[in-house]
Amino acid sequence: MFDIFEQLKQTFTGESGHGFSGGIHPLQNKRTASQNIITCPLPPLLIHPMKQHIGEACQPLVKIGDHVLRGQKIAKSQGYLSVPIHASTSGKVIKIEDHAIPHPSGLGMPSIFIVPDGLDAADESIHPMPNYRSVDAVELRERIRYAGLAGLGGAVFPTFIKLVQDKQHPIDVVVLNGIECEPWLTNDHQLMLEKSHEIISGMDIIMHMVEAKQGIIAIEDNKPDAALVMQNTLTEMGLDQQIRLQVLPTKYPQGGEKQLIQSLTGKQVPAGRLPIHIGVLSQNVGTSKAIYDAVCLGEPITERVITVSGDALAKPNNMRVRLGTPMRFLLHQCGLESLDDIRLIHGGPMMGELMRSADIPVVKGSNGVLAMWDKSVKQAHHEEEPCIRCGDCGEVCPAGLMPNLLANHCKQEQFDKAEDYNLFDCIECGACSYVCPSHIPLVHYFRFGKGQVAQIRREKTFADESRARSDSRELRIAKENAAKEEKRRVAREKKEARAAEAAKKAAAEAAATESETTSSAEKEEGQP
C-alpha cells in the first residue's frame, strides 16, 4: 500500500534523487555537434540595443560621431537590475535610434550603431586580475557587474546579482549548467570541448566568491565527449575534489534552472522563490567562461558563441560572434543567399521567438539562430482543436501544473483562477504544447495570461495612485475653501464689528448731541 504511494510520489515529484517530473524527448537535430567554433568576421555595422538583459534599459554614454574602442562602456546601467553595454569593436558611432530587437511585440529599442574601423583596438583601462583568489569578493562582483555579464544561457539575468554572499542564505552548491537541452543548439557543447579550462576557472571564481564548498557540472548524456573533456580538465586542474561532474539522462527541459537543481540535488525550488533560498547557485557554462574573461583577462563581454543552424542552412556552424552583429550577416557567412521562404527563429525551437526582421542584432541572450524552411514551420503548425482531456500536458509539465485547466482559465480571462492554479510557476518550456494532440498553443495562453495579470496589477497601482492624488486634491480644495470661508467670516465679523462700532459711536454721538441739546435747552431753560 505505502509502496504505491511512495512510487506515485516519486513519479510526480521526482524525489527519487534524480530527474524531475515530466519532460519530453524532442528530436535532437544537433547538426552542428562537434563542429569547431569558427570566428565570424567583423560585420560592416554593429547594432547595440540599449537593453540586452532582464531589467531596466541602459542610458547611452556616447554621442554620434564619437570614436569608441573595443570593450569601452557605451551605455550605463540604470537601477540595480541592469548591467552596462560595451562596444564590441573599435569604430565610430554613426547613429543612435530605435531598431528591431528579438521581441514578439515588434517594438523597437534605442540602439547604438557603430561602424567598425577594422583596427579592433581594445580599451585597456581594465586591468586583468589573474590572482583572483587574493581579491575580495565585493571587488570581483563589481568587476563582473562592470563587464556587463548577464546569463548567457538565454534568460539574461544580470550575473552579479546572484554572486552575493548572503548570511541568511549561504550557498552550499554551485551548479554549472552544461545541459543544453534545446534541440539544434550546440554552442555550449562546443564551448565545453574547446574552452574547458576557462569554464572551470570561471566556476572556481564563482565558488571563491560565494565561498561554496561543492560544485557540480551537469552535462546530458548526449554529449559524452564534452563530459570526458571536462572531467580530464578537472583532474588536470586538481579541482576534482571540490567539483564533481554529473552526467544526466537526456530530457527536455533539464536545462531549466529549477529542473536541473531538482535533478541534481532532489530539492525543489519553492514557488515564487529563487535557487539561493535552498542554497544553490547555478550558472551557464557560457557565463562561466565570460566570468573568467572578465576577471582574469579584464575583458567585458563583447562576443559570444552562437549556433547558426536550421534545415535551410547549407553550412550550419557554431560561431564566435561580436555582439551587435546583424543576423543577416551571420546567415550570409553560413552560406544563406536568399531569405525567401525562410523563417528565422531566435533561440532554440522550443523556447525561441520568431524573428520579424533579419536585421535584428546578436544580443547577450542569443544562443542560437535557426533558419527554417517556411514549409517545415508550417508543417509543425496546426489549427487548434478542442481539448480531449487526455492529460498528456499535465504528465509532461516539469513544473507539475495542469496546463489544460490553466489554458482554459486564461482563455476565458479568469486570471484570478489561473493564478490559483499557479500560472506564474510556468517556465514556458513548451513541453505541453509539444505533446498536445489537439495542437492547442498552451504556452501562448500562459504568456497571454501572465501579461494580462501584470497589466491588471499595473492598472490597479495606477488607480490607487490616482485615487490618492484625487483625494489629496479634494482635501486641498476643501481646506482652501474652508480657509476662504474663514477669511470671509473674519472679514464679515470685522465688518459687522466695525458697523456695530460705528452704530455705537453714532448712537453715542447722537446721545451726546441730544444730551447737549437737552442740557443747552435746560441751560436755556435755566436762564430765563
Next chain:
Amino acid sequence: MEFLYAVAAFSLLALVIGVGLAWASSYFHVQGDPIADKIDSLLPQTQCGQCAYPGCRPYANAVAAGEADVNHCVPGGERTMLEIADLMGVQPKDVEEEEAVPVVAFIREDECIGCTLCIKACPVDCIIGAPKQYHTIITDHCTGCTLCLEPCPVDCIDMLEKPELLEHWSWPVPGTRRAALGEERKQQHEPYHV
C-alpha cells in the same frame, strides 16, 4: 401568575441583549461605507465623470446606495462591471462595448496662454504651470479623463494615444485594436530579403 416569570425573564434577556447590541454598534462602528469603499477600489479612478457622477467615489457611493446601475463605468469596461456586479450580488448588465483606447492629454505649449483653467479642472493634479506660464501635463500620471479639454479657451490640448512600452508589453487579445496595431507595427519591419 407563572407566565409573568417568563415575561420578566424574556424582558430581562431582551434588555441585556439590547444593551449589548447598542454597545457593539458604537464599539465596532466603521467609519464610512465599507461597500462603497470596496466599489471605489474596483473603479479605475480616472475621475472622468462619464458615469454622470462627479468622480469615482460619488459613483461608488451611488452604486452602494442602490441608486446607480453597475454598468456605468466606461473606462472600466466589462471587467470592472463584472467585479462590481459580483460584489453587489446583482445580475451583470451590458456594457457599451467600446474598446477603451488608453489616451493621455498633451498640451501644445506654443499655443498655451497660461490661463490655469485646465490646472483647476484636472482631477488628479497632473498639470503643472502658473499664470502666464506654459502649462504641461505629467504624462505618467494622466488618467485620460478629458476634463481639461472643455475649460481650455484656446483648444490647445490634444488627447494622444498612449504609446506602448516595451517593458509593459503583453500579448494582446486576438481581434482587438491592440492586436491589429501590433500586427501593423510588425508589418513595418523590413521583411527578410537579402
